[in-house]
Amino acid sequence: MDDLAMTSFEPTRAEHAAGMESYRREGERCARQLGNRGPIRFDAEGKLHPEILAAYWEHGFYVFEGVTGPDELAELQDDVREMMARAPVRPGAEVDTMGRPALGRDYAREPYTFCKPLSDPYGGTNIHSGRHPTKMTEPVPDAEAPEFALYQLRGMCQAMPAALRLYGHPHLLTIAETINGQDFVPFNDVIFVKPAGMGASVSWHQDGVTHWNAPNWDEGIHGFNFQVQLYPSTLGNCLWVLPGTHKKGRIDIKALVEKNGGSDCLPGAVPMFCNAGDVTLTNRQILHGSFANSSPDLRISITFGFHRRSSVLGQTAKLSVESNAVLDERRIFERAAVIALAIDARHQHSPNETPYRYEPFAEHEDEFQFSAATFDRWIRDYNTKDLAI
Numbered sequence: 001m002d003d004l005a006m007t008s009f010e011p012t013r014a015e016h017a018a019g020m021e022s023y024r025r026e027g028e029r030c031a032r033q034l035g036n037r038g039p040i041r042f043d044a045e046g047k048l049h050p051e052i053l054a055a056y057w058e059h060g061f062y063v064f065e066g067v068t069g070p071d072e073l074a075e076l077q078d079d080v081r082e083m084m085a086r087a088p089v090r091p092g093a094e095v096d097t098m099g100r101p102a103l104g105r106d107y108a109r110e111p112y113t114f115c116k117p118l119s120d121p122y123g124g125t126n127i128h129s130g131r132h133p134t135k136m137t138e139p140v141p142d143a144e145a146p147e148f149a150l151y152q153l154r155g156m157c158q159a160m161p162a163a164l165r166l167y168g169h170p171h172l173l174t175i176a177e178t179i180n181g182q183d184f185v186p187f188n189d190v191i192f193v194k195p196a197g198m199g200a201s202v203s204w205h206q207d208g209v210t211h212w213n214a215p216n217w218d219e220g221i222h223g224f225n226f227q228v229q230l231y232p233s234t235l236g237n238c239l240w241v242l243p244g245t246h247k248k249g250r251i252d253i254k255a256l257v258e259k260n261g262g263s264d265c266l267p268g269a270v271p272m273f274c275n276a277g278d279v280t281l282t283n284r285q286i287l288h289g290s291f292a293n294s295s296p297d298l299r300i301s302i303t304f305g306f307h308r309r310s311s312v313l314g315q316t317a318k319l320s321v322e323s324n325a326v327l328d329e330r331r332i333f334e335r336a337a338v339i340a341l342a343i344d345a346r347h348q349h350s351p352n353e354t355p356y357r358y359e360p361f362a363e364h365e366d367e368f369q370f371s372a373a374t375f376d377r378w379i380r381d382y383n384t385k386d387l388a389i
């Protein structure tokens, strides 16, 4: 148990950072022993290497080092910086800090989410089917902190050319195919922004909400998420996971925290620290969360996931604006079309890279070439068709 567990008052930002120190170091020590990090490796058939796959299924996560090269990383950082600069000057405003129309006023889904610095907006609420039952420690921000800080960005494939191209990354799509089959389907995307000394927490949770009681439930049924890290993901700002919990069914998070004396510093949890350009792969069923970013370092994680087609087809949409829409063949095709166009957008930008071949669109490659017209038809407001389960 860490020092903060014994306190019932709200620590200041600095007290929180200091109080987490020993927990972070112990988590780092455990994480380094797991053997689930390194560069992407493929086997002779071009699939994700079986040793990596085995480590992923054992622990429920993997850290891939050096996935995006310096040029791609710089393009992503530039696009995200620009999207952040175009955010409404305050929640609900029509203009950005420079008085320009804020980005996304014509998007069907609001692309920006704000929250109070160092708060926990989900913990203990019914948001997202109540999957965040406990509240994280909410440190008191420094006096100069603004009233609101950016928390999440949505609609990356519409808002940022580099992010659309990332969505067509051949190595990431090959991993998706190895784990979820050739007919894998997309899930959704969101960019987590954890500003230095201000970033809000994401309370402990498991992601999936659909299949927990299904007779065919297994450790992969709710898919996985990638997080492409644009800056170093440090012990002080990164996502934490409780290894192996993706295999254990639904966890009683409340009981776990109570057993831990009410502290959110769960024993056995490990930090997914890594460098800019690294990509983490996280099973959606693993127990995971991130603490208020009381550290001096910004984290920006481009998060997008993939499912088995069989997990999605015929289910109803959860966790999204359009909850309870049926996820039928048509909807899957329309949402998956973003992958096909992302592959072509990437190919047009980097013609020397071998593009990924997405089996469900293999017969439609001529139709799904990236252009202004296909952008309007398939990408504009694509995230109203997310396949969230």
Ligand SMILES: O=C(O)CCC(=O)C(=O)O
Pocket (backbone or CB within 6 Å): 192, 202, 207, 225, 238, 239, 288, 289, 290, 301, 303
């Ligand atoms: O990156 C984070 O801080 C939270 C990510 C998360 O909870 C998720 O992807 O479900």
